[in-house]
Amino acid sequence: MNIKIIDSHLREYLKTPATANEIKDILSLTSVSVEKLEKVEKDYIYDIEVTTNRVDLMSVLGIAKEAQTSLTQFGKAARFIKPIFKKPKEEQIEKISIKNDPKLVNRVCAVVLSVNVKDSPLFIKERLERSGIRSLNNLIDITNYVMREIGHPAHVFDFQRITTKTIVIRESSKGEKIKTLDGKEYVLPGGDIVADDGEGNIIDLLGIMGLENSVVTKNSKRILFFIDNNNPHKIRKTSMELGIRSEAAVLNEKGVDPEKAYDALLKGIELYEKYADGKVISPIYDIYPNKIAEKKIDVSEEKISKVLGIKIPEAEIKNILTKLGFGVLKKGNELEVIVPTSRVEDVEIEEDIIEEVARIYGYHKLPSILPKVELVKSSPFTNQFFWEERVKNSLKYWGFTETYTYSMVSADLFEGDIKDAVKIGNPLNEDLVFMRRTIVPSLLKVLHENKGNEEVKIFELANTYHKRLNNLPEETMTLAGVFKKSDASFYEAKGIIEQLLNDLGIKSIFKKPQKASVGSSVYIDKQSLRSSELKSYIGEIEVLDNNIIDFELNFEEILKHAALKKTYKPIAKHPPIVEDLSFIVDINVQTQDIIEEIRKQSTLITDVYLLDEFENSRTFHVIYQDPDKNLTNEEVSKIRKKIIKSLKEKFNTELKN
Numbered sequence: 001m002n003i004k005i006i007d008s009h010l011r012e013y014l015k016t017p018a019t020a021n022e023i024k025d026i027l028s029l030t031s032v033s034v035e036k037l038e039k040v041e042k043d044y045i046y047d048i049e050v051t052t053n054r055v056d057l058m059s060v061l062g063i064a065k066e067a068q069t070s071l072t073q074f075g076k077a078a079r080f081i082k083p084i085f086k087k088p089k090e091e092q093i094e095k096i097s098i099k100n101d102p103k104l105v106n107r108v109c110a111v112v113l114s115v116n117v118k119d120s121p122l123f124i125k126e127r128l129e130r131s132g133i134r135s136l137n138n139l140i141d142i143t144n145y146v147m148r149e150i151g152h153p154a155h156v157f158d159f160q161r162i163t164t165k166t167i168v169i170r171e172s173s174k175g176e177k178i179k180t181l182d183g184k185e186y187v188l189p190g191g192d193i194v195a196d197d198g199e200g201n202i203i204d205l206l207g208i209m210g211l212e213n214s215v216v217t218k219n220s221k222r223i224l225f226f227i228d229n230n231n232p233h234k235i236r237k238t239s240m241e242l243g244i245r246s247e248a249a250v251l252n253e254k255g256v257d258p259e260k261a262y263d264a265l266l267k268g269i270e271l272y273e274k275y276a277d278g279k280v281i282s283p284i285y286d287i288y289p290n291k292i293a294e295k296k297i298d299v300s301e302e303k304i305s306k307v308l309g310i311k312i313p314e315a316e317i318k319n320i321l322t323k324l325g326f327g328v329l330k331k332g333n334e335l336e337v338i339v340p341t342s343r344v345e346d347v348e349i350e351e352d353i354i355e356e357v358a359r360i361y362g363y364h365k366l367p368s369i370l371p372k373v374e375l376v377k378s379s380p381f382t383n384q385f386f387w388e389e390r391v392k393n394s395l396k397y398w399g400f401t402e403t404y405t406y407s408m409v410s411a412d413l414f415e416g417d418i419k420d421a422v423k424i425g426n427p428l429n430e431d432l433v434f435m436r437r438t439i440v441p442s443l444l445k446v447l448h449e450n451k452g453n454e455e456v457k458i459f460e461l462a463n464t465y466h467k468r469l470n471n472l473p474e475e476t477m478t479l480a481g482v483f484k485k486s487d488a489s490f491y492e493a494k495g496i497i498e499q500l501l502n503d504l505g506i507k508s509i510f511k512k513p514q515k516a517s518v519g520s521s522v523y524i525d526k527q528s529l530r531s532s533e534l535k536s537y538i539g540e541i542e543v544l545d546n547n548i549i550d551f552e553l554n555f556e557e558i559l560k561h562a563a564l565k566k567t568y569k570p571i572a573k574h575p576p577i578v579e580d581l582s583f584i585v586d587i588n589v590q591t592q593d594i595i596e597e598i599r600k601q602s603t604l605i606t607d608v609y610l611l612d613e614f615e616n617s618r619t620f621h622v623i624y625q626d627p628d629k630n631l632t633n634e635e636v637s638k639i640r641k642k643i644i645k646s647l648k649e650k651f652n653t654e655l656k657n
Contacts, residue, residue, distance in 0.1 A: 001049070001050045001051075001055075001250060002035070002047065002050070003057075003058050003059075003063075003131075003148075004045055004046065004047055004130065004131040004132050005046045005060055005063055006043060006044075006045060006046075006060075006130055006131060007023075007043055007044035007045070007046065008043050008127075009127050009148075009149070010023075010046070010063060010064055010067070012060075013061055013081045013082075013083065014067055014068055014078060014079075014080060015078070015079045015081060016067075016068075016071055016077060016079070017076070017077060018071055018077075018078065020044040020046070022071075022076065023046075023067055023071070024037045026067075026070045026071055026074050026076070027046075027048075027063075027067055027070055029362065029363075029364070030069075030070040030073070030362065031057070031066050031067075031360075032048050032051075032054070032057055032063070032066070033048070033049040034047065035047045035049050043130070045130050045131070046063075048063065052254060054346065055151075055251060055254035055255060055256055055257075055345075056257060056342035056343060058151050058251055059147075059148065059150055060148060061083070061149060061150060061151060062151050062342075064081075065080050065324075066324075068080040068323065069323040069324055069360055070360060073320070073360050073362065074362075083263070083267070085266035085267060085270065086266070086270070087284070088266075088269055088273070088280045088284075089280065090280060090283050090284055091279075091280055091281045091282060092282070092283065093281040093282065094112040094165075094222065094281050094282040095165065095283065096112060096159075096162075096165050096166065096167065096224065096282065096285070097165065097167070097198070098110060098166075098167045098169070098287060099166070099167070099168045099169065100169045100287050100289065101169050101170060101171075102289035102290055104169055104171065104193045104206075104230065104231055105169050105193065105206065105228050105229065105230050105231070106230065106231070106258045106288075106289070106290035107228075107258040107287065107289075108169070108226070108227070108228050108229075108285065108286075108288075109226075109227040109262050109264070109285065109286050109287075110167075110224060110226045110284075110285040111224075111225050111269060111280055111283075111284045111285065112222060112223070112225075112280075112282035113222070113223055113269070113272050113276075113278045113279060113280055113281060113282075114222050114277075114278065114281050115139060115220070115221065115222070115272055115276040115277060115278045115279075116221075116277045117138065117139055117216070117217075117218050117219075117220055117276070118137070118138055118276070119137065120135055120137065120138045120142070120275060121275055124141055124142075124275070125141070127145070127148070128144055128148070131148055133148070133247075137216075137218070138275050138276045139156055139216045139220065139223060139276060140156065142156075142271045142272060142275065143155060143156050143225075143268065146264050146267050146268045146271070147247070147248065147251070149267065150260055150263055150264040150267055151251070151256065151260055152227060152229070152251075152256050152261055152263075153207065153227075153247075153251055154226070154227050154264055154265075154268055155204065155210055155225075155227075155248075156223050156224070156225055157203065157210070157214045157215075157224040157226060158214055158215065158217060158222075158223060158224075159222040159223050159224045160220065160221065160222050161203075161213065162197055162203060164197045164198045164199060166197055166198035167196075168195065168196050168197075168198050169193065169194075169195050169206065170194060170196065171191050171192065171194070172188040172193075172194045173188075173190055174190030174191075175187060176188045176190075176194075176202060178194075178202050178205060178211055179211060179212045179213070180209045180210070180211055180212065180244070181209065181210045181212050181215040182209075186242050186244075188238075188242075189238070189241050189242075191237070191238075192205065192234065192237075193205075193206040193207060193231065193235065193238070194206060204226075205238070205244075206228050206230055207235045207248060207249065208235060208238060208242075208244050208246060208249040208252070209246050222281070225265065225268050225269065225272065227265050227268075229252075229256060229258040230252050232253050232254060232255040233253075235249060235252040235253045236253035239253060254345075257341050258290070258291075258341070259341045260342070262286060265284070292344055294338060294339075295339040295344050296338050296339070297336075297339065297347070297348075297349065297352075297353055298331065298334045298336055298337070298350070299334060299335055299337060299350040299353045300334045301333075301335070302333070303350060303354070304353075304357060307351070307354050308354065308357075308358055308361075308366055309366060309367050309369060310366055312357065312361060314335070317357055318335070320356070320357050320360045320361065321335075321353070321356065321357065323360075324340075324356055325340040325342065325343070326340060326343075326353075327340075337353050387504065387558075387562055388555075390503070390504070391461065391504070391555075392461065394500055394503055395459050395481070395496075395500070398496060399457050400458060400459045400481060400483075401457065401458050402458075402459060403443065403446055403458045403460050404460065405439070405442035405446060405460060405462075406432060406442070407435055407436060407462065407465070408424060408427065408428070408433065408435060408436070409432065409433075409434055409436045409441065409442065410430075411434065413436070413441045414434045414437070415436075415437060415438050415441055416437055416438075418434070420437070420467050421434040421435070422434065422435040422466075422473040423435075435465035435473060436464055437464050438464055438478075438480070438552060439462060439464060439480035439552060440480050440482065440542075440550045440552050442460070443458055443459075443480055443481070443550065444482060444550070446458060447548070453484075454484075454485070455484060455485045455486075456482075456484045457481070457482075457484075457485075458482055458483070459479065459480065459481035459482075460479075460480055461478070461479050461555060462478065463475045463476065463477055463478065464476050464478045476554060476555075476556055477555040478552060478554060479539075479552070479553045479555045479558075480552040480553075481496075481552075482548065482550040483548075483549055483550075484547055485547065486547060488543075488546065488547050488548060488549045489549075490518070490519065490520070490541065490543050490549065492549070493543075493549045493551055494510055494520065494541060496551075497522060497541065497551060497553070498510075501524075501558070504558065504561075504562040505565065506524055506561050506562060507524070508522060508524060509522075509523045509524075509592050510522055510523070510541070510592070511523060511590050511593075512590055518542070519540060519542040519543050519549075520540070520541045521537065521540055522537075522540065522553060523536045523537055523538065524536045524538060524557075526596075537554075537557075538553050538554045538557050538558055539552050539553035539554055540552055572625055572627055573627070574625065574628070574630050575630070576606065576623050576624060576625035577624045577625070577631050578621070578622070578623050578624075579636070579640075580611055580619050580620065580622070581619070581620050581622055581640070581643065581644075581655065582612075582617055582618070582619040582620075582655070582656040583617070583618055583619075583620070583647060583653040583655055583656065584617055584654040584656060585616060585617070585618050585651060585653050586616070586652065589651045591610050591613075591618065594618070594620070594647065594651065594653075595608045595609065595610070595620070597643075597646055597647060597650060597651070598620065600646070601643050602639045602642065604624050604626055604631065604635075604639060605622060605624060605639065606623050606624070606625045607621075607622075607623040608620055608623070609621055617656060622643075624636050
């Protein structure tokens with residue numbers, strides 16, 4: 001938020017010998033950021049950026065109070081001149097009925113005045129124009145002048161155009177139409193704060209902008225000066241939906257202090273009496289259903305010193321807070337800080353109080369010492385998030401898109417016996433009752449919802465949930481993926497998982513599951529296992545049809561073996577001996593089991609893989625090598641005999657001639 005403040009206006013409430021440049025610099029060090037200081041004739045304009053939580057500083061009075069505290073802290077004499085507002089004599093010539101909804105408006109202050117329309121005095125015109133507000137006539141200019149000085153938006157109606165002498169504050173209905181004072185028409189979305197004349201005719205879009213049917217004109221003789229403090233959330237919603245970003249809307253949506261409303265009314269009356277020949281002709285109305293509750297925060301001097309890293313005397317702490325408008329009472333070893341009504345929205349906890357002390361005391365006075373910390377030797381490779389990010393990036397580069405689906409599923413999407421499901425005690429709806437045991441059905445649902453796409457590759461890394469008796473469910477981090485394309489290949493899925501695990505330093509093996517299924521079970525090669533006690537099974541690849549393949553892996557089990565440590569393997573000095581062995585093997589025996597059995601027979605077998613397969617015959621390529629010497633035919637012959645014997649005993653194989 002930005003506001004322009006005129007120096008001459010500011011000094012009506014701030015008595016100080018400090019120059020405009022000094023005020024600019026000191027405010028920027030301790031409070032708001034004065035973006036620019038511009039000299040105009042004999043005056044100065046402060047262009048100030050105010051953080052969105054400090055709506056109390058969006059006024060001349062707010063900046064004057066803040067400047068007084070900051071200037072004195074820097075050794076500059078400064079005194080805040082508190083304005084005195086006198087309540088005028090009330091008349092009973094006119095009356096108006098105001099019906100307020102406390103859920104919509106916190107406070108309403110209003111009065112009817114007889115006035116004369118004319119030009120505003122020169123100083124009001126200049127101050128408004130220089131602060132970015134267009135001068136129109138004295139009736140409208142005074143509302144803007146009050147807003148700039150007090151910090152609370154104000155509005156003026158032509159009282160003679162409200163023939164019912166009634167204002168009903170209510171929520172709008174969807175589709176109601178209005179025309180704002182700038183001649184633009186809007187259709188209300190519904191739920192907006194409006195005022196109507198008691199007969200359903202909307203005469204004001206409260207807190208945002210006045211309407212054409214009640215705006216003052218050059219013929220206005222009687223006005224209703226109206227201050228409304230509204231529900232900020234509704235103001236924000238309406239302002240954004242309609243695209244009306246008036247200064248009043250910007251202030252009101254931040255939550256203006258309702259305590260300012262009555263001051264704004266009295267200031268406006270004073271100005272109308274001086275510059276519009278104004279005379280109060282009605283009672284002064286003050287409807288205040290939602291008074292702000294007092295907020296107290298306890299904070300100790302010890303904590304302030306600990307957080308700031310420097311001991312600030314208690315007397316100075318109290319002095320700073322008091323000048324900022326806080327009440328301060330000594331309460332044992334703590335200070336009881338009473339938050340002013342203008343700050344209840346942004347001062348919530350002890351640290352907020354400490355921040356107030358720190359900024360006025362001066363951040364530049366705080367010691368530039370880093371807190372002592374214990375340095376812990378750590379590696380990103382021991383961090384689960386490192387591996388998660390690595391896997392996600394790999395899949396992303398291979399064309400996959402990460403998805404997020406609900407952990408809760410319906411009975412239709414739950415895979416397995418429903419008796420084994422973890423049931424939610426208070427489900428969001430009847431379709432989200434059970435915690436999922438597998439992610440794949442959720443991904444297939446996403447695939448179905450995007451059936452218009454011919455090629456889709458998606459994955460999700462999330463928890464699955466498994467029931468445990470008399471205990472909370474077991475949560476397992478799981479990686480699942482699905483891809484859809486014409487002529488989808490099992491070997492493509494196998495290659496993705498193989499390369500993914502290889503990138504994590506894990507060698508994988510794939511076995512056809514015992515049950516009738518198209519796909520493969522995924523295991524970690526025993527060479528990658530860190531302990532014989534760790535599990536090697538990590539998941540499945542499943543071919544659903546010619547176009548869709550899915551996979552699901554136990555990511556927690558993968559993390560137990562993941563490593564990026566590289567081991568140098570010198571080039572062998574002695575040549576290998578290579579031979580191919582063909583066996584007649586039963587069709588139900590898995591190739592991987594045979595490879596593992598061959599490897600077991602000797603440490604001199606450096607590699608084994610399937611070379612060829614025809615009907616019931618499988619040929620294996622076996623490499624023998626000794627790192628220290630050349631192998632002889634006799635040594636290889638002994639190992640070969642062990643292989644043939646072992647496979648015969650375990651798998652009933654026959655060596656082909």
